[in-house]
Amino acid sequence: MKDGRVYSLLFAGVGGQGALLAAEVTALAAMRSGSDVKQTEVHGVSQRGGSVETHLRFGRQVWSPIVTPGQADVVIGLEKLEALRFAPFAHPTQGVILANDYEVVPGSVVDAAEHYPHHAFDFLRQKGYRLLVLPASAMARELGDGRMANIVLTGALSTLLPISHEIWLDTLQSRIPEKVRQANLRAFAAGRERAAAPQAFDAESVSAPTARRMQL
Amino acid sequence: MKRELLLGNQAIARGAWEAGVTFAAGYPGTPSTEILETLVHYPEVHARWSANEKVAFEEGMGAAIGGLRVLVTMKHVGLNVAADPFMVFPYAGTNGGFVVVSADDPGMHSSQNEQDNRYLARMAKVPVLEPSDAQECKDFVRLGLEVSEQFQVPLMLRTTTRLAHHKGLVHLAERTEMPRRDFVADARRLSVPIYRRQLRPKVEERLTRLRSFAETTPVNRVEPGDPAIGVVTSGISYAYVKEVMPEASVLRLGLTHPLPAQLLREFCASHRLIYVVEEGEPFIEEFIRSLGISNLEGKDRFGVIGEYSPGRLAASLGLASPPPEFAQEINVLPRPPMFCVGCGHRTVFAALRQLKVTVSGDIGCYTMGALPPYEASHTTFCMGASIGTAIGLERAGQERVVAVIGDSTFIHAGIPSLIDAVYNGSQLTLVILDNSTTGMTGGQPHPAAGKTLDGHPAPKLDLAALCRTIGIAHVETVDTWNRKAVGGALRAALAHPAPAVVIAQGPCQQLPEMKYSARVPFFVDEGLCTQCEACFKVWCPAIVRTDGGFPSIRPEECTSCTVCAQVCPTDAIYLFDAAQAAVS
Numbered sequence: 001m002k003d004g005r006v007y008s009l010l011f012a013g014v015g016g017q018g019a020l021l022a023a024e025v026t027a028l029a030a031m032r033s034g035s036d037v038k039q040t041e042v043h044g045v046s047q048r049g050g051s052v053e054t055h056l057r058f059g060r061q062v063w064s065p066i067v068t069p070g071q072a073d074v075v076i077g078l079e080k081l082e083a084l085r086f087a088p089f090a091h092p093t094q095g096v097i098l099a100n101d102y103e104v105v106p107g108s109v110v111d112a113a114e115h116y117p118h119h120a121f122d123f124l125r126q127k128g129y130r131l132l133v134l135p136a137s138a139m140a141r142e143l144g145d146g147r148m149a150n151i152v153l154t155g156a157l158s159t160l161l162p163i164s165h166e167i168w169l170d171t172l173q174s175r176i177p178e179k180v181r182q183a184n185l186r187a188f189a190a191g192r193e194r195a196a197a198p199q200a201f202d203a204e205s206v207s208a209p210t211a212r213r214m215q216l
Numbered sequence: 217m218k219r220e221l222l223l224g225n226q227a228i229a230r231g232a233w234e235a236g237v238t239f240a241a242g243y244p245g246t247p248s249t250e251i252l253e254t255l256v257h258y259p260e261v262h263a264r265w266s267a268n269e270k271v272a273f274e275e276g277m278g279a280a281i282g283g284l285r286v287l288v289t290m291k292h293v294g295l296n297v298a299a300d301p302f303m304v305f306p307y308a309g310t311n312g313g314f315v316v317v318s319a320d321d322p323g324m325h326s327s328q329n330e331q332d333n334r335y336l337a338r339m340a341k342v343p344v345l346e347p348s349d350a351q352e353c354k355d356f357v358r359l360g361l362e363v364s365e366q367f368q369v370p371l372m373l374r375t376t377t378r379l380a381h382h383k384g385l386v387h388l389a390e391r392t393e394m395p396r397r398d399f400v401a402d403a404r405r406l407s408v409p410i411y412r413r414q415l416r417p418k419v420e421e422r423l424t425r426l427r428s429f430a431e432t433t434p435v436n437r438v439e440p441g442d443p444a445i446g447v448v449t450s451g452i453s454y455a456y457v458k459e460v461m462p463e464a465s466v467l468r469l470g471l472t473h474p475l476p477a478q479l480l481r482e483f484c485a486s487h488r489l490i491y492v493v494e495e496g497e498p499f500i501e502e503f504i505r506s507l508g509i510s511n512l513e514g515k516d517r518f519g520v521i522g523e524y525s526p527g528r529l530a531a532s533l534g535l536a537s538p539p540p541e542f543a544q545e546i547n548v549l550p551r552p553p554m555f556c557v558g559c560g561h562r563t564v565f566a567a568l569r570q571l572k573v574t575v576s577g578d579i580g581c582y583t584m585g586a587l588p589p590y591e592a593s594h595t596t597f598c599m600g601a602s603i604g605t606a607i608g609l610e611r612a613g614q615e616r617v618v619a620v621i622g623d624s625t626f627i628h629a630g631i632p633s634l635i636d637a638v639y640n641g642s643q644l645t646l647v648i649l650d651n652s653t654t655g656m657t658g659g660q661p662h663p664a665a666g667k668t669l670d671g672h673p674a675p676k677l678d679l680a681a682l683c684r685t686i687g688i689a690h691v692e693t694v695d696t697w698n699r700k701a702v703g704g705a706l707r708a709a710l711a712h713p714a715p716a717v718v719i720a721q722g723p724c725q726q727l728p729e730m731k732y733s734a735r736v737p738f739f740v741d742e743g744l745c746t747q748c749e750a751c752f753k754v755w756c757p758a759i760v761r762t763d764g765g766f767p768s769i770r771p772e773e774c775t776s777c778t779v780c781a782q783v784c785p786t787d788a789i790y791l792f793d794a795a796q797a798a799v800s
Binding site for chain 1: 219221247325326349377378381382383384385455456458459525526527530536538539540541542545546547548549550551552553554555556755756757760761772
């Protein structure tokens with residue numbers, strides 16, 4: 001990273017969705033591009049089907065692994081309710097909420113299905129957040145396995161960060177097990193392509209794709 | 217020099233390997249578990265899961281006296297279990313370097329209490345090192361072993377959750393082989409009063425020498441800055457201080473017991489105001505105040521409860537406004553953890569709920585049996601407490617008391633209590649949830665799992681035979697996924713006029729052999745389904761509702777545990793294969 005600034009990302013999802021892997025791939029890519037990197041998440045009982053959050057920060061020198069609410073450049077939500085829950089971590093004007101249009105109703109909450117906030121994305125737009133929403137699970141399913149939604153989102157994330165495409169691909173090559181590597185590379189490409197399209201961001205949130213990259 | 221992105225815990229393991237450790241022991245516990253799971257991959261190190269932390273500590277103690285460099289790991293409450301040897305070992309002193317990792321969990325991410333183990337170290341008169349990042353996690357293991365050998369004292373490496381579970385870049389080095397130091401039979405190691413009284417002054421003399429060491433060790437360092445505000449800090453909090461107050465003068469304490477009085481006096485005198493920023497209890501703060509220094513703020517400003525973060529620090533200093541709250545405007549539903557798809561604990565708690573019994577629970581995933589929809593566990597305290605608590609509840613007049621404990625926890629601390637239940641004539645029913653692993657910490661083997669940490673086959677403790685040997689006449693083992701069998705066994709055990717044991721057996725779904733086994737998912741036949749809701753009441757996360765109100769089973773998540781099919785009154789749930797065959 002040439003500039004001195006530190007990038008702060010927060011990955012949120014439901015235990016088992018692979019938020020950790022998405023964060024790890026991004027951390028390794030940042031490291032390969034010469035950044036100092038810190039990452040944190042909590043293990044143990046918190047992972048049993050509950051919400052999971054992984055903080056990732058990279059740049060010239062990173063002190064804290066924890067992202068401060070209101071300061072994240074990107075909040076990556078692997079699920080709608082989790083994107084909503086962790087949205088306050090995003091910088092209110094400069095931050096981006098990159099979210100999977102996918103709902104997992106909390107299984108252990110009584111009557112959760114009736115109260116699920118289906119309109120969460122509209123709500124966040126009204127709050128002034130910049131949203132980039134992809135049907136990552138559906139896209140991954142079309143590519144053979146819905147569980148690759150995390151990598152679809154990583155592909156979309158790659159368009160927002162100052163890390164070269166080549167480094168992303170090298171990182172995926174070395175990190176993803178051979179058996180599922182090709183499928184995951186396709187998932188990454190699909191997410192990257194979708195996010196790079198001019199209409200990817202909500203029209204009212206951001207005017208042009210060129211406006212977003214280095215604003216981060 | 218090679219750099220790698222390592223978890224704090226992985227860095228500790230790497231540090232142990234590089235510093236020539238050859239023996240490592242512990243018991244799984246968040247946030248310490250990954251240390252031994254990493255260390256076991258180095259062939260030069262013998263790493264093991266012991267039956268509990270006391271056993272691990274004592275094995276380590278023996279190995280260190282025998283001349284090896286030793287690492288012992290546990291979570292904060294694990295050291296309570298090992299407190300007995302921990303308090304006594306410093307009298308005798310070590311031979312080879314001995315470092316015990318105490319992983320504290322401020323914020324209780326995965327624990328039953330907050331506990332600052334620096335107080336235990338002070339009580340034991342043991343030095344404490346607190347790293348501030350992943351690199352220091354590695355470096356401080358070597359330093360700790362060297363200090364341990366220099367002063368012949370066991371040493372505590374204290375981590376906290378965020379330090380243990382954060383990743384950072386770490387410079388790697390090669391291993392230093394350490395020759396085994398000679399074992400000398402020595403009266404120091406005999407716990408008889410005549411020797412102990414001779415050793416007692418030596419413990420104090422050693423502490424005095426360690427105090428001098430604390431004044432000069434480079435891990436206690438001043439980073440000069442703004443002369444108005446000085447910050448005294450340790451551990452991961454140092455990183456938050458650098459983030460939030462980059463201009464401040466900092467005294468970073470890497471060795472927090474014993475503390476350097478002179479260094480602290482000088483630092484505090486040269487700044488108008490001192491902030492003490494430490495996660496946990498006011499351990500450093502109280503020491504500074506005991507020196508008569510009063511120009512400081514600590515816990516009164518930053519708080520004693522929970523985990524620190526840069527956001528919290530900034531807010532405490534009035535540098536940040538609180539983040540937006542949406543809860544008033546939109547339903548941000550909670551998503552608490554729950555039993556996994558196909559978890560064998562479900563049937564047990566469903567049956568216990570139905571039986572309306574008093575249940576004393578224990579430490580493991582099954583603490584979640586206390587939460588809705590089961591609400592079938594009424595106490596949880598600490599490892600192994602379910603049985604003793606049940607015995608006491610029974611004496612206090614509760615009828616039909618059931619203790620519920622996992623297999624690993626039973627071996628860890630349940631066996632003596634069960635012996636007591638027999639000896640003192642209890643009538644409790646004990647359910648052992650036997651999932652062949654230590655589940656909550658991510659699946660570590662134990663003495664009844666049939667293999668060791670390094671994956672080698674091991675003699676498998678027969679839990680049913682053990683219970684019979686203790687004197688339990690009524691022991692029944694059931695398939696945990698068989699609802700009727702589980703319910704029947706519980707009723708039979710409750711009817712038995714003496715202590716009885718039900719072993720609900722079925723492997724944890726997170727074990728690789730379960731997770732990656734080929735399974736045929738179950739399927740809901742909407743033609744037969746009457747929407748009676750019975751299957752929803754299994755509370756399986758794989759069962760979701762369709763727009764038409766029918767249950768639907770997510771095929772990629774279903775473990776084919778059969779429980780939903782067992783509760784369906786119209787046999788509308790069957791194997792997907794059969795459904796496919798019917799279609800074609």
